[in-house]
Each structure stands twice: as C-alpha cells, then as structure tokens.
Amino acid sequence: MCRTTTASFLNFATTETSAPVVRTTKAKNGGRWKDRLHERRVKKHQATKEQKKLKQSKAGSDPSQYQQHRQEQKTQQDDEVTRLLDEISGHHPSKQKQKASSAAGSSGPTPLTGQAGKQIRIPVLPSNAGQDKSVSSNAVVDTSTFEGLGLDSDVVKFLHTKLEISKPTAIQQNALPIADWQGGRGRIEHDAFIQAATGSGKTLAYLLPIIHRLLTASTMPTKGAYPSRELGTFAIVLTPTRELAQQVYETIQTLVNMPLDKSTGMRAHWMVPGIVVGGEKKQSEKGRLRKGENTKAFMVDNLRWLVLDEADRLLELGFEETLSKILALLDEKLKFRVPVLGRATMVNSPFLPKRRINVLCSATLQDNVKRLATQSLNNPRFISATKVHENADQAAEEAQGHRGKQGASSADDEDLLDSEGRIKFTVPDQLVQRAVIVPAKLRLVTLVAQIKNTFRRQPSSKLIVFLSCKDAVDFMYFLMAHGGRQAEAEDDQDDVTKDLFSDAMRDSDDEDSDEAKKQREKKALDKAGPRLKDDEIVLDSTVFPGAKLFRLHGSMLQKRRTETFLAFSKSTQASILFTTDVAARGLDLPNVNSIIQFDPPSDVSSYLHRVGRTARLGRSGYIQLLQDKGLRPQDESMESVLKLTAKYEGVKKASEWQLRAGEIQAMLERFTLGNMAAAGLAKQAYLSSIRAYATHISAERSIFHVKFLHFGHLAKAFALRETPKEVASGKGNNQRAVEAKEKKEHEVAVKKRPLFKRGNDISEFAVGDISAYYGPRVKRSKD
Numbered sequence: 001m002c003r004t005t006t007a008s009f010l011n012f013a014t015t016e017t018s019a020p021v022v023r024t025t026k027a028k029n030g031g032r033w034k035d036r037l038h039e040r041r042v043k044k045h046q047a048t049k050e051q052k053k054l055k056q057s058k059a060g061s062d063p064s065q066y067q068q069h070r071q072e073q074k075t076q077q078d079d080e081v082t083r084l085l086d087e088i089s090g091h092h093p094s095k096q097k098q099k100a101s102s103a104a105g106s107s108g109p110t111p112l113t114g115q116a117g118k119q120i121r122i123p124v125l126p127s128n129a130g131q132d133k134s135v136s137s138n139a140v141v142d143t144s145t146f147e148g149l150g151l152d153s154d155v156v157k158f159l160h161t162k163l164e165i166s167k168p169t170a171i172q173q174n175a176l177p178i179a180d181w182q183g184g185r186g187r188i189e190h191d192a193f194i195q196a197a198t199g200s201g202k203t204l205a206y207l208l209p210i211i212h213r214l215l216t217a218s219t220m221p222t223k224g225a226y227p228s229r230e231l232g233t234f235a236i237v238l239t240p241t242r243e244l245a246q247q248v249y250e251t252i253q254t255l256v257n258m259p260l261d262k263s264t265g266m267r268a269h270w271m272v273p274g275i276v277v278g279g280e281k282k283q284s285e286k287g288r289l290r291k292g293e294n295t296k297a298f299m300v301d302n303l304r305w306l307v308l309d310e311a312d313r314l315l316e317l318g319f320e321e322t323l324s325k326i327l328a329l330l331d332e333k334l335k336f337r338v339p340v341l342g343r344a345t346m347v348n349s350p351f352l353p354k355r356r357i358n359v360l361c362s363a364t365l366q367d368n369v370k371r372l373a374t375q376s377l378n379n380p381r382f383i384s385a386t387k388v389h390e391n392a393d394q395a396a397e398e399a400q401g402h403r404g405k406q407g408a409s410s411a412d413d414e415d416l417l418d419s420e421g422r423i424k425f426t427v428p429d430q431l432v433q434r435a436v437i438v439p440a441k442l443r444l445v446t447l448v449a450q451i452k453n454t455f456r457r458q459p460s461s462k463l464i465v466f467l468s469c470k471d472a473v474d475f476m477y478f479l480m481a482h483g484g485r486q487a488e489a490e491d492d493q494d495d496v497t498k499d500l501f502s503d504a505m506r507d508s509d510d511e512d513s514d515e516a517k518k519q520r521e522k523k524a525l526d527k528a529g530p531r532l533k534d535d536e537i538v539l540d541s542t543v544f545p546g547a548k549l550f551r552l553h554g555s556m557l558q559k560r561r562t563e564t565f566l567a568f569s570k571s572t573q574a575s576i577l578f579t580t581d582v583a584a585r586g587l588d589l590p591n592v593n594s595i596i597q598f599d600p601p602s603d604v605s606s607y608l609h610r611v612g613r614t615a616r617l618g619r620s621g622y623i624q625l626l627q628d629k630g631l632r633p634q635d636e637s638m639e640s641v642l643k644l645t646a647k648y649e650g651v652k653k654a655s656e657w658q659l660r661a662g663e664i665q666a667m668l669e670r671f672t673l674g675n676m677a678a679a680g681l682a683k684q685a686y687l688s689s690i691r692a693y694a695t696h697i698s699a700e701r702s703i704f705h706v707k708f709l710h711f712g713h714l715a716k717a718f719a720l721r722e723t724p725k726e727v728a729s730g731k732g733n734n735q736r737a738v739e740a741k742e743k744k745e746h747e748v749a750v751k752k753r754p755l756f757k758r759g760n761d762i763s764e765f766a767v768g769d770i771s772a773y774y775g776p777r778v779k780r781s782k783d
Ligand SMILES: Nc1ncnc2c1ncn2[C@@H]1O[C@H](COP(=O)(O)OP(=O)(O)OP(=O)(O)O)[C@@H](O)[C@H]1O
Pocket: 164, 165, 166, 167, 168, 169, 172, 196, 197, 198, 199, 200, 201, 202, 203, 204, 362, 363, 585, 586, 587, 588, 612, 613, 616, 617
C-alpha cells in the first residue's frame, strides 16, 4: 500500500515518446557500505538488462532514445530527493505535476528563479563557537541575547542556571527569529533549512522555538479548553540513528521539565515527549509508527512541526523508503481522521503555526537538496551561521556578487567557496586536522602508537576510533582489550594445543558421559582465552593500561547500544570508543578530544560528521586520518608518531623506534594467533573491511580503489600473519571461488610442467584420470 502511495507522489512524469520504457536506476551516494554494495549490484543488473533491451530494439537505434535514457539517469537522484521533499511538505502530486510541466518543458527540476543548472552558493562561516560573533540578521531584534530574541524569561533563566547556556550561538541567533516567536494572524511562516558546522547548537535552534510556542499557547484556551495531551502530537523529530533520537529526546525531556512561574499562566505538564526506536526486531519502529499503535496520543491532527535532523542522511540511500512510509502514514492519518465526539481535535491557537512547518537540519546539506527544496517546501528560508537567505538562488547570487566585487583571490571567498565556486562545508576553526600516510602493514601499529601518545599527553583523554564495518569494530575492541597479555597469550597457545590434543586422545579412548564432555569443552574454551561477550559494555585495556574500552555498531542489541552510549558519554577517565559511522552524526559526546579514522570515511560529509564529534562548541579537538594514500600533502609523518611512542617507552636511540614498532606488531600478532576468538574476529574484520573499501563512490575511487590495496599488507593491519588467500579460503562465502581458482591455476601449472615432474602432484587418493599422470591426450601427427 505504501509503495503505491509513494509512486503516486512522483511529480516528474517521464516524457511520453514512442521509445521503449527504460527503467531508471537509482544513482545515489552515501548510506551504509552494505546499502551501497546492494545498490551497485542492483544497478549493474539493471544496466545489463537495459543494454540487452537497447540491443534488441531497432538496428542503429534512435539516438534520442539513448539521450532520454541518459537524461533520466542523470535526474534520477534529484527526482528521488524531490519526491521525498514533496512528501515532507505535503504537496499534492497533481499540483506538482502542473508545476513541473510549466517549468519551461524541462523534464528535470528547475529553480523558481529561472537559474536552471546553476550551482547554489551559500556562505557559511567556518566556526561553531558562535557566541562572540557579531552576526547580522534580518530581524529587528537584539540577537546577542536570548531575551532579545524574544525567548520567554523562564526558559532563558532555565537555560542559564541549569544548562549553563547564557548566549545564543551564531546559528541560534539566525534561526530563532525565523521561527516567528509570537506567531499571530497574517504572519508568514517559513519552512527552514538550518545549516552550520558540527557542534554549533543546531538542536536548540529548532527545539527552542517549538518549546517556546507550545508554552505560550498553553496560556490561552482554545475553544474553551487549555491544550492537553489528548490533542496528540505537535512535533515530530526524525533522526537517522537511535542514539541521536535518544539524545534529542533527553534534551526535550530536560526542557519540558523546567520550573515555570505560575503567574505567567504557562504550563508544561501537558507536554509529554516520547521516543520511538526499534528494539531487537528491526522492523518494529517502522511498524509501530506505520500503524500508530504505540500510543493513543499518536494523533497527528495538530502536527505543527516536522524536523528532519541530519536531513541529508535521511534523504540518502537506505533511508528514503522508511522516510516515505512515515510521511505517507502522516498524510494517511490526516486524511482519514475520525472526529472524536465531544472532543476538540483541532487547535486553532494564534500562538501556533497555522500549518505544518518543515525544518531540515544538518552540517552538510547538499546543494541539490536546497535547490529542490525551493520548489517543494513552503517558503523555505536557508539559515546558516552567517545569514538568512530567502531562497537558495538568492544565496548563490549574493555569494557570486561578493566574489565578483572582491575578486577571486579574496581570502574570505577562499574560505567560503571551493575552486568551482560551490559552497565549502566547514569544520570548526579550532579543530586540528592531521593526515598520516601509513603503509597498510603499519596501520595497526601506528594506531596503537597514536593512542599511546594521546594518553601520555593527556591521561584522561576520550577518543573515538572510526572503522568501516562492525566486524572491524568488534576485532579492534577485543584486540585492544586482551592483546597486551603477551606472555599469557604465549602460555595460552601452548595450553590450548596441549588441551586439544589430550581431549582428542581421551575422546577416542573412553566413553565419557555427556556432562563430563561438556565440562571438558568448557575447560578447553576457558583455556583458549578470552572471548567476545555480547553483554559486556566496557572492558579494561591491556594494550593501554588504565584505559576503558567501548564499542558501538548497528548490530549490537539495542539495550547494549544504549548502555554503551550512556556509559561512554559519562566516562570521565581515559576511554576509547571503537565505532562505525553509527556514531558519526549528531552525537554530543562530552569531552571527546581526539578522533582517529582508521578506515577512510565514505565521502566528504561523512568525514565532516566524524570529525565533528570533537571540537564542539568552541572546544579544542584533534583528528587524525590513517591512510595509505595521500588525500593531501602529508601532515604528520608516521615516523614521528612511532618515534614518540618509542621515546615515551624509554627507547634511547632514535633508530630503535622501528624495533619498538615491530615489537608492538609482533605482540598483537602473537595474541591473534594464539587466541581462537581473536583469530576468527580478525579474519572476519579483514574480509568485511575489504568489502566496505570496495564500495567507495566512483568520484573517490582515484584515491580509495580496492585495486590499490595490498591485501597481504592489509592483513597486518588486522594482526594477521596468514596470506589473504588462506584467510579468504577459511570463509564460507569465498571458499568455493577461491578453491575453484586455485584448482584451475594448479591444473594449468601441472600441464605446463615437464612430464617427469608431474607425478609428484598426484595424491594417493587420485582415481583413474590418466591425464593427471601424462597430461591431456593429444593426437599425434602421422609423420
Ligand atoms: N547557546 C549555547 N551556549 C552554550 N552551549 C550550547 C548552546 N547551544 C547549544 N549548546 C551545547 O552545545 C553542544 C552541541 O550542540 P548540538 O548537539 O545541538 O550541536 P549540533 O550543531 O547539532 O551538532 P551536530 O551537527 O554534530 O549534530 C550541546 O552540548 C549543547 O548543549
């Protein structure tokens, strides 16, 4: 049902021609690596099908067919985003059709101002420490204080005393006036795009107006009654991860629990925040939201705000279907609402927006999304930390005009625009960014060295290490927890071998009871060393003594995810969080002072969000990318990182740092070799990382191409000594392919060898194939 509804929202009808219908494929970037891999496979399959179709059509096929096909592919991504934006704004598809057809007959979206095909440029100042900046604003208000912006005095007091927030940040200064505090008849209400650097306070920029207006609405009865819980849901905030939902929920919870001065008539008890996230059953959140079963209060008659936090991620691959379904549900619920007898279901308060306000918020809102939003959303305003623009084109023109006046070499422009004149996404000013070019085989040891150096410099540091897949997260977490027990690991290895041998002997000798066998197995497993346990939230590190280790990824049980997130947030001692991109967006993890990207991010915005977990709100932060190919000139040499560790660890001669690095690598390899659990995790991590690496988008494959990877060296990054072939053949998925390839190679090699040497390759179990001994039969020529 949802599928049909979704389809009916497509607002750009394909031009009707006699050409065969060509199925377009999605062409999107971003998303999880698994989504991208799936996407690529589907695309490849469809492309082959289309090629076949085109071949089958008339000989010398019509070039217009091909052009149309190309055009459709090009606009596919934009269409996808437009459709979602239309759904968000609740536009009627038929109206959209008219709009599209009136747009100069173009089959793709055209900006309203007629600047088709033009790049949008919106300047953003590169900082998230906005409090001390003097920022211009369209509003005739004192934007430097919350009172000046019109925020209720109780809320201001609460922010100041309880949350230690005394002045609005730059993005809050610009966003709050647009939110139209007082409401009132005849006021234009705008949808909004909020874009500012990570850690700049965007959450409060959209939450404060909502809370303020709901509080104000509670002072006046509508239809004789004060607002109550029975009126349903007033605002929905959608986020791409459960942790972010949890964080936003907690912020709202704190806000609605603020003490209020009763004489003002404002009441907050009727505002009840709720959270809908999936549990172990992945479909549950979608299901509950679709059916509206979770709570009776999920009534959307009065829905006045729909916020898409990390909107660019929500519009990305892997999310759009869920988003469509949720939006379709909202529409459906509105369409088929059943009036409740004796109950006023619709609120008509002068303090609330008259319609649903849509807010899209992120540090990285792409230009195409903004351009399409001008068409799809309702009077959208583009709010950055520096300015508010009426539409994306206005912002672009202004940026261009500014560029024209100042000359292309203006320092400001260099900061704001890239070489092609597009807006640059920015990282916080105070963030120190370093790239270390490391050969794959030294990546692991450099990671260890870098973490050791960080802890030496600042003993209670909190670090986040980003990895590309959950298998790599599990392995690193486990390795850093137990890999430092060098001596134990060696003993363990001997014990395991002894144990397994003696058990095998005993099995064949006597017939023990099942219970005795179980006991022996358990003993053997215990001897085999530590194992990764699902119920562990935190481990002590043996590689970094005194440090606590955490891990976070999407395949963990929800309960563990939440516990880990909270435990790491609260940790005040030296801590490391190993994580996938699930922690890259939006999370406000206090006092994280260093980010290490062990695996490269999947694209620019992913990089920005990852590094944004540190240097938040003007604090300092340090990030490091460990990469075996340079993205830009080498910032910090691998040698300097390793030398520093050696120095810290008492190595006197500078030349001995290599020895120390070798010792660390050897220690970790010994552990992996001697521990069955570690060996399994390492192999799995190695394979999954290669798969993830292979899904880098085409624009970045000149740097991150799987062909550039040295598989043998990469194994060392996962503390493995085996050759990749051996590792791969141990895996079910690749086993047959590897075996088949090896068999073929072997056969070819055998055939090439001189006859007298071939016999050596014959196994004693070989049966009756004479060619194995003498090579293939060949016809002899008669002469
Ligand atoms: N005006 C303010 N003064 C001081 N601290 C603030 C202010 N506004 C927000 N903060 C705090 O700044 C931190 C970062 O805010 P927030 O998480 O909203 O950033 P963000 O811009 O949404 O970041 P991201 O893009 O990473 O999601 C939070 O701890 C928040 O409480």
